Structures are given as C-alpha cells and as structure tokens.
Amino acid sequence: MELETPKNSLLYRDFESHPAAVVKCGRGIYLETEDGRTILDATSGAAVACLGYDNREVQTAVARQLMDLSYCHPGFYKAKVAEDLASFLVNSTHGLMSKAILCGSGSEAVEVAVKLAKTYFTHLRSPQPERTHFIARTGAWHGATLGALTLGDFKGRKDPFVDLIPQMASRVSACSTYRGLREGESEEAYVRRLAQELDDEFQKIGPHKVCAFVAETVGGSASGCAIPVPGYFPAMKAICAKYGALLILDEVMCGMGRTGTLHAWEQESIVPDIQTIGKGLGSGYGAISAVLVNANLINSLKASGKLFAHGQTYMAHPLAAAAALRVQQIIQEENLVANVCKMGDYLGQRLKSRLSSHPFVGDIRGRGLFWAIEFVVDKHSKKPFPTSLGINGKMHTRGMKKGYEIALFNANGTYDGYAGDHFLVCPPYIVTEAEVDDIVERVSRVIKDTFAGIVEPILKGQGLSGSR
Structure with a gap:
C-alpha cells in the first residue's frame, strides 16, 4: 500500500496542526512571513532575540x-x-x-x-x-x-x-x-x-x-x-x-x-x-x-x-x-542595558495607563523589558477564568491574525498551576519609544477584541460575573 506523503514532516506539539505563519526573514524587531504579513515580535521569540533579527x-x-x-x-x-x-x-x-x-x-x-x-x-x-x-x-x-x-x-x-x-x-x-x-x-x-x-x-x-x-x-x-x-x-x-x-x-x-x-x-x-x-x-x-x-x-x-x-x-x-x-x-x-531600563519604564507606564482600568486585567507587573499581564474574572477576588475558555491561547491566536500582527508569549497556571491566564511582553533591547507605543496599541486591541468576541457573550449567557 502506498503511503500518503505528509504535508508537514516536522512534528509539532499538538501532532496535527502547526504554526500558521511561515517566517521567511527578520528585520529589526519584525518578522516577515511568506503570506505577506509583517509581525511585530513583542516577545523576542521566547525572550531570546534581544538584538532583533538582522544584526x-x-x-x-x-x-x-x-x-x-x-x-x-x-x-x-x-x-x-x-x-x-x-x-x-x-x-x-x-x-x-x-x-x-x-x-x-x-x-x-x-x-x-x-x-x-x-x-x-x-x-x-x-x-x-x-x-x-x-x-x-x-x-x-x-x-x-x-x-x-x-x-x-x-x-x-x-x-x-x-x-x-x-x-x-x-x-x-x-x-x-x-x-x-x-x-x-x-x-x-x-x-x-x-x-x-x-x-x-x-x-x-x-x-x-x-x-x-x-x-x-x-x-x-x-x-x-x-x-x-x-x-x-x-x-x-x-x-x-x-x-x-x-x-x-x-x-x-x-x-x-x-x-x-x-x-x-x-x-x-x-x-x-x-x-x-x-x-x-x-x-x-x-x-x-x-x-x-x-x-x-x-x-x-x-x-x-x-x-x-x-x-x-x-x-x-x-x-x-x-x-x-x-x-x-x-x-x-551600545549601552543597551540602559535602554532596557529606559524603555522598560516607559513600557510599564504605558501598559498600566492603557490597561489597568480594563475589567478583566488583574495585574500588570514587570521589570526592565520583561512584563506580564494577568487576566481575571473578578478583580476583587482575583478569580481566574475557566481553563476551558483558553483565554491566553486565544490572545496569542488573535495577535497573529491579519490586522493585529503582534506576537504575544501566552501561558497559563498563575492561579494554581492550571487555571490563570497571562501573556508576556518582552521586546528586544533595541526597541524604540515609537515601537513601544505601537506594541501597547496592538496589545490593547488584541485584549479588547478577544474579550468582546468570546468572554462577554459567555458572561451574559452563563452568569459569570466580572467587576465592571
């Protein structure tokens, strides 16, 4: 019997699917994909690419x-x-x-x-x-x-x-x-x-x-x-x-x-x-x-x-x-650690100014160019969202879509090792003030649109309550 040649020979974590974006090159803090998109890498990959991609x-x-x-x-x-x-x-x-x-x-x-x-x-x-x-x-x-x-x-x-x-x-x-x-x-x-x-x-x-x-x-x-x-x-x-x-x-x-x-x-x-x-x-x-x-x-x-x-x-x-x-x-x-401090302070201030009042943003914390945003159902109790909603994964997926084009390092478990949603924002050390502004703008749209499309209908239909 002739075996079907697999479309993707590289084994990925979930076996069947694979990352949607095929990257052809990197320029500064941006990655260019084969389908014509330019993704702002707000995470330096996995907090790795501190000098960007084309030094x-x-x-x-x-x-x-x-x-x-x-x-x-x-x-x-x-x-x-x-x-x-x-x-x-x-x-x-x-x-x-x-x-x-x-x-x-x-x-x-x-x-x-x-x-x-x-x-x-x-x-x-x-x-x-x-x-x-x-x-x-x-x-x-x-x-x-x-x-x-x-x-x-x-x-x-x-x-x-x-x-x-x-x-x-x-x-x-x-x-x-x-x-x-x-x-x-x-x-x-x-x-x-x-x-x-x-x-x-x-x-x-x-x-x-x-x-x-x-x-x-x-x-x-x-x-x-x-x-x-x-x-x-x-x-x-x-x-x-x-x-x-x-x-x-x-x-x-x-x-x-x-x-x-x-x-x-x-x-x-x-x-x-x-x-x-x-x-x-x-x-x-x-x-x-x-x-x-x-x-x-x-x-x-x-x-x-x-x-x-x-x-x-x-x-x-x-x-x-x-x-x-x-x-x-x-x-x-190039004294880039000083830029980490300067841009890190600016990034933290901008994230807090823009997002602290959001009803589902529980905490914004970080140091240097290493920041996290944690999401909760209720700010007072700090209750996490049900893991079944997969909030952090949906944030990442939306960020990679056309019209957003921003990479966010998503994870879960901050509550008990399983529940608890957050993502990291940790751009390269070469990031500029204008790029920080762009990051905060894109992050804000990802959060707003993800909750509007998924969580808010569930809140109405199933009685989950968040502090408004």
Whole structure:
C-alpha cells in the first residue's frame, strides 16, 4: 500500500496542526512571513532575540568563525572564542562568579547546575553524599528535560511525565505579591513569612539532606514575571547558609540584561552559588546557555582534586560562542542595558495607563523589558477564568491574525498551576519609544477584541460575573 506523503514532516506539539505563519526573514524587531504579513515580535521569540533579527555584526562574527573552525571536541581541544566568552561572562560579575560552563540550552544549563551542586557536596573534604534534595518554588519553570521538570511546577508540561521524574524536589511558595501578599501584610512581614516557610521545609526534609534552594530571580513564563520584594533573596540566602545548602538562581529567561541589569541578582543584594543563563546570552544567533559558578565553590572543587563527571558533545561550541560573545559585546558597547531600563519604564507606564482600568486585567507587573499581564474574572477576588475558555491561547491566536500582527508569549497556571491566564511582553533591547507605543496599541486591541468576541457573550449567557 502506498503511503500518503505528509504535508508537514516536522512534528509539532499538538501532532496535527502547526504554526500558521511561515517566517521567511527578520528585520529589526519584525518578522516577515511568506503570506505577506509583517509581525511585530513583542516577545523576542521566547525572550531570546534581544538584538532583533538582522544584526550584521553578529552575523559576520558567526560567518568568520564558521570559516575558521566550526567545531572542536570540548574534551580534546580548546576553542579560543569559547575561552573569550567565558572570560567575558566571569568579568561581567566582577569576579564574583569565577568559572563558566558553556551549554546548549536553558534546560541543559539547569541539569548541569543540579549535577554541579551535588558534585560540590560529594567532593568536600568531609563528603555529604546524603545531600540529594532540592527545594524549589510553586509556579516555577526550569526547563523541559526530566531533571529540570523535577524542579519546575508548570503542571501542563510536567504532569504527563510525573512517573518518569526523579522525586528529589519539594516546593515552597514563590514570592508573588499579587497572589501571595495577604491583605494588610507589609512586604517585610511577607519576607519573614516566606523565610520561615523555607526554614520549615529544611526542617521537614532534614537540613543535612538539602542540596540547594533553586529559584528564578524574576519569575518567568509560568509565573508571569513575578518580581521579588526587597529583602526576599537575602532572607532566602540566609536560610540556605544557616543549613549549609547552596543557592541556585535560574536566570535563563530574566538574565543577561532583560530585567535592567546584566545579571538580575545584581538588584537583589546577593550573589548566588550557581547561576544559569541562556536566551538573551546569544540572542538566538546561536543555541547557547551557560552556568556561572561562585569562586567559593570553585576553590572547594579544585581542592578536592577530583573531576566533574559531566560532558556533552556540543559544550563550548565555537559558532554559538562566537555569536554570544559578539552579542554581549554589542550590548555593552551600545549601552543597551540602559535602554532596557529606559524603555522598560516607559513600557510599564504605558501598559498600566492603557490597561489597568480594563475589567478583566488583574495585574500588570514587570521589570526592565520583561512584563506580564494577568487576566481575571473578578478583580476583587482575583478569580481566574475557566481553563476551558483558553483565554491566553486565544490572545496569542488573535495577535497573529491579519490586522493585529503582534506576537504575544501566552501561558497559563498563575492561579494554581492550571487555571490563570497571562501573556508576556518582552521586546528586544533595541526597541524604540515609537515601537513601544505601537506594541501597547496592538496589545490593547488584541485584549479588547478577544474579550468582546468570546468572554462577554459567555458572561451574559452563563452568569459569570466580572467587576465592571
């Protein structure tokens, strides 16, 4: 029997359908499709394309590296460009982090961080092999590989694989003022409560069993840009220090300038033991991530005289390293982190001014060029829409349609891991004030028209009530 040739050979997430837009090229913060549309990429892809899509200097750097050396086995040889990138990253922390491991994806970086934390305790002069447990936070997303899924709490992505996941992590509350701060509670009291919760979790698990506390410095796609309150991370690090555990900060999404400093932890008055970075590291010009390691850990690991039992084929890949190094140099040379702060403040002000009064906009939160809009049925109760409505997906779908042409990073789960709709707005660092105005205008029309076409008829017909 002759088999029918599939129309689409590339397997997509839902098996049958596939993204509607075929992109033929990118220009600045815009993507041009084969059907003649120009889409404003208000999300930098997945918060990746921080320099936009046609930076000639980065393209040239990658082309030159391709002509010189496309690949070398990281276990056999050194690639100068990888060494240069690692030095750049270490220097960007003013030496507070002293080594960099270059990986291929954010999930991979998280896996390396977990393995490195475990290695640290087994290589101590008095080894602590029983430290195999990790404490993470509700609503977190740390990646799609099995180890990263263990730490994460994005239930729609995690639930299908729970039976495969190692049971080595537990969870405490995230720092999220919109969902977590109690009525009448001060931020100082909130921090004390969260610190006590972490302390209690150490006691519950057994302090001698906990390897590390893992957190996104600024919440990512699953939590919708949850911002830590002042004093939160110093309090969390103090609890870790009390019990001899490590602090791992996941900055794959929020780092490398996205939230207004090159490293998001620079705004939190702490230094992590281990840090993961990705996405904006290479701006999509190369598939790359990295793990940065505190000098104290490196000194301890060196003293052991033992090896780190880890290696992967595409670690320190020359092409990816060349792309990332030039990206980071351009961000520095053109002072783009300052533009992130300036345009980020403007974006936040414009979003709040335009949308705060909308009856179904519950919260608008963010830092730098990393903003989220969360939707609720009722502003007072913060009740989410039924998941069956698929509000966040409908927002994204409408945004991609002709007449709107704006990419929005949609997600769910901000309420309980399942319910709760939001999308992220995180444009490239090169965005201009005029482009921010355009983003806000298009976002406003997407929200208005989505609710008018779907939710309002349901409200009338089924009795759902929203604050008007």
